[in-house]
Amino acid sequence: MSIMDSIIQIKNLSKTYADGFQALNSINLDINKGEIFALLGPNGAGKTTLINMICGIVNIQDGMVSVDGHDVVRDYRKTRSMIGLVPQELTSETFETVWGTVSFSRGLFGKKQDTLYVEKILKALSLWEKKDNTILTLSGGMKRRVLIAKALAHEPKIIFLDEPTAGVDVELRQDMWEVVRQLKEEGVTIILTTHYIEEAEQIADRVGVINHGELILVQEKNSLMLELGQKHLQINLVNPLKVIPASLMDFRVELSACNKILIYTYDKNDDFGVSSILELLSSLGIAYHDLDTKESSLEEIFVDLVNRKLT
Amino acid sequence: MNYPAIKAIYIFEMSRMRRTLFQSIVSPVISTTLYFVVFGAAIGSRITEIDGVSYGSFIVPGLIMLSILTESVSNASFGIYFPKFSGSIYEVLSAPISYIEITIGYVGAAASKSIIVGSIILLTANLFVPIQIAHPIWMITFLILTAISFSLLGFILGIWADNWEKLAIAPTLIITPLAFLGGSFYSITMLPPFWQKITLLNPVVYLISGFRWSFYENADVSVYVSVGMIGLFLLICLMLVWFIFKTGYRLRV
Numbered sequence: 001m002s003i004m005d006s007i008i009q010i011k012n013l014s015k016t017y018a019d020g021f022q023a024l025n026s027i028n029l030d031i032n033k034g035e036i037f038a039l040l041g042p043n044g045a046g047k048t049t050l051i052n053m054i055c056g057i058v059n060i061q062d063g064m065v066s067v068d069g070h071d072v073v074r075d076y077r078k079t080r081s082m083i084g085l086v087p088q089e090l091t092s093e094t095f096e097t098v099w100g101t102v103s104f105s106r107g108l109f110g111k112k113q114d115t116l117y118v119e120k121i122l123k124a125l126s127l128w129e130k131k132d133n134t135i136l137t138l139s140g141g142m143k144r145r146v147l148i149a150k151a152l153a154h155e156p157k158i159i160f161l162d163e164p165t166a167g168v169d170v171e172l173r174q175d176m177w178e179v180v181r182q183l184k185e186e187g188v189t190i191i192l193t194t195h196y197i198e199e200a201e202q203i204a205d206r207v208g209v210i211n212h213g214e215l216i217l218v219q220e221k222n223s224l225m226l227e228l229g230q231k232h233l234q235i236n237l238v239n240p241l242k243v244i245p246a247s248l249m250d251f252r253v254e255l256s257a258c259n260k261i262l263i264y265t266y267d268k269n270d271d272f273g274v275s276s277i278l279e280l281l282s283s284l285g286i287a288y289h290d291l292d293t294k295e296s297s298l299e300e301i302f303v304d305l306v307n308r309k310l311t
Numbered sequence: 312m313n314y315p316a317i318k319a320i321y322i323f324e325m326s327r328m329r330r331t332l333f334q335s336i337v338s339p340v341i342s343t344t345l346y347f348v349v350f351g352a353a354i355g356s357r358i359t360e361i362d363g364v365s366y367g368s369f370i371v372p373g374l375i376m377l378s379i380l381t382e383s384v385s386n387a388s389f390g391i392y393f394p395k396f397s398g399s400i401y402e403v404l405s406a407p408i409s410y411i412e413i414t415i416g417y418v419g420a421a422a423s424k425s426i427i428v429g430s431i432i433l434l435t436a437n438l439f440v441p442i443q444i445a446h447p448i449w450m451i452t453f454l455i456l457t458a459i460s461f462s463l464l465g466f467i468l469g470i471w472a473d474n475w476e477k478l479a480i481a482p483t484l485i486i487t488p489l490a491f492l493g494g495s496f497y498s499i500t501m502l503p504p505f506w507q508k509i510t511l512l513n514p515v516v517y518l519i520s521g522f523r524w525s526f527y528e529n530a531d532v533s534v535y536v537s538v539g540m541i542g543l544f545l546l547i548c549l550m551l552v553w554f555i556f557k558t559g560y561r562l563r564v
């Protein structure tokens with residue numbers, strides 16, 4: 001992707017909190033205009049920290065972030081008015097009405113009141129009937145939608161959704177993805193964090209994986225899915241192999257479990273790989289007593305990546 | 312300047328007052344009435360006049376100041392502490408709004424509220440005792456400056472406090488005693504000379520004295536000293552706020 005297409009540029013961004021804990025370590029990332037970017041990572045990985053630094057909630061000490069070519073510290077007015085944030089925690093002024101709190105957000109971001117627009121988002125998020133309710137009287141899922149409405153109130157070009165589906169039921173989740181797709185249609189760039197890999201699979205254009213404050217992978221979702229489309233044939237050998245025989249080198253094989261298991265990775269729609277490797281094994285006189293195949297999920301790729309970085 | 316943002320914060324803060332309208336208006340009326348019953352009637356029957364002003368009339372400026380101080384501090388500290396506590400502060404921090412605008416919004420609302428309460432007390436007191444305002448412009452100036460200064464103080468307090476206890480401690484442990492000892496209900500010339508000197512260390516003395524002068528033209532200290540002191544206090548609070556925002560103290564990590 002060229003620089004032209006990127007809307008957020010993050011360069012060497014690090015964060016060490018006051019207690020000395022380093023939450024982010026030299027993050028470099030470009031977010032493309034109009035894409036849906038999913039940030040994946042285990043608890044405490046640094047996802048919220050990263051988002052909060054871009055949005056101005058956490059101070060930046062090392063590195064820089066620019067949004068649409070403007071530095072988020074120097075030109076904070078420009079950058080922040082382009083961004084809407086849905087925080088991870090359900091926080092809101094409990095005694096305010098839905099209408100009041102959404103209008104407040106719009107004003108806070110420097111926009112003139114526009115009742116038609118606010119009405120439109122409340123309707124899109126099925127909150128219209130609840131517009132005069134106080135936040136206190138809403139269910140958890142409704143509160144989350146109010147936070148989304150607040151983030152959309154000033155017509156942002158970029159929206160951050162920090163775990164938008166935590167504590168949200170399946171039906172509502174689908175509605176929410178519908179809203180996200182709609183926003184993408186309108187050209188809004190969306191960055192979301194989630195623990196649910198299926199969600200990233202379902203909706204994202206690109207996926208980034210963050211762990212222990214380091215960005216360990218950024219990839220187009222489709223090419224990740226390609227990896228996902230791979231299968232593994234596990235061959236349990238009778239006798240351990242010292243090395244992988246030269247004639248097997250053409251295949252993607254590796255040894256594991258004290259060299260007693262040979263794992264062959266192949267494309268799901270490769271019809272001949274399995275039979276040819278098995279034939280080859282018999283011709284080499286390598287005996288096996290069991291076979292097993294499985295598909296790798298994004299979850300596994302993820303865990304695998306995380307572990308690989310750890311060791 | 313992001314005027315819609317200032318307006319949004321201001322309206323939002325004022326709407327809290329509207330939600331508790333009854334309480335906001337009725338409680339100052341009741342407490343003023345109580346002060347008149349207790350101080351005016353009980354003590355006023357013994358101290359009939361101070362500096363040529365009837366005791367009941369004498370305490371009115373002090374009463375107003377007393378509630379301006381406590382209302383300003385508690386409104387402003389609560390206004391900023393609560394979003395910090397609930398987490399909804401994230402929105403203000405992520406908005407395209409400068410420190411100055413945040414401060415104007417919150418402090419402006421808190422000061423407005425306490426000025427409203429002060430006016431209610433003035434009107435209520437007017438039902439009990441004759442009140443004369445010799446220098447209305449000065450009176451309003453003192454009222455506004457005090458409300459703003461102490462709202463700033465409350466704002467600082469709300470940012471500093473990281474639990475409810477700290478939030479409650481300053482008003483009850485500092486503001487109320489200072490206000491009571493600041494000559495709300497007596498002239499400090501009535502104190503022994505030693506205590507008069509000590510009392511001059513209390514900044515509230517200058518506020519009440521100046522404010523009372525704008526009513527009855529009698530003051531414990533020169534009105535210019537009063538204005539100077541409140542100006543100084545305002546300046547200190549402004550500098551503290553500037554420092555807080557410059558460093559992100561307790562707002563941004």
Ligand SMILES: Nc1ncnc2c1ncn2[C@@H]1O[C@H](COP(=O)(O)OP(=O)(O)OP(=O)(O)O)[C@@H](O)[C@H]1O
Pocket residue numbers: 017018019021022023041042043044045046047048049050088564
């Ligand atoms: N204010 C803070 N002071 C000190 N450490 C902090 C602070 N905020 C976060 N951390 C630490 O920084 C790390 C990253 O936290 P962060 O909230 O960014 O993680 P996350 O990826 O969003 O996790 P989750 O998926 O649980 O939301 C954690 O170890 C957390 O304890």
Ligand SMILES: [Mg+2]
Pocket residue numbers: 047048049088162
């Ligand atoms: Mg998080």
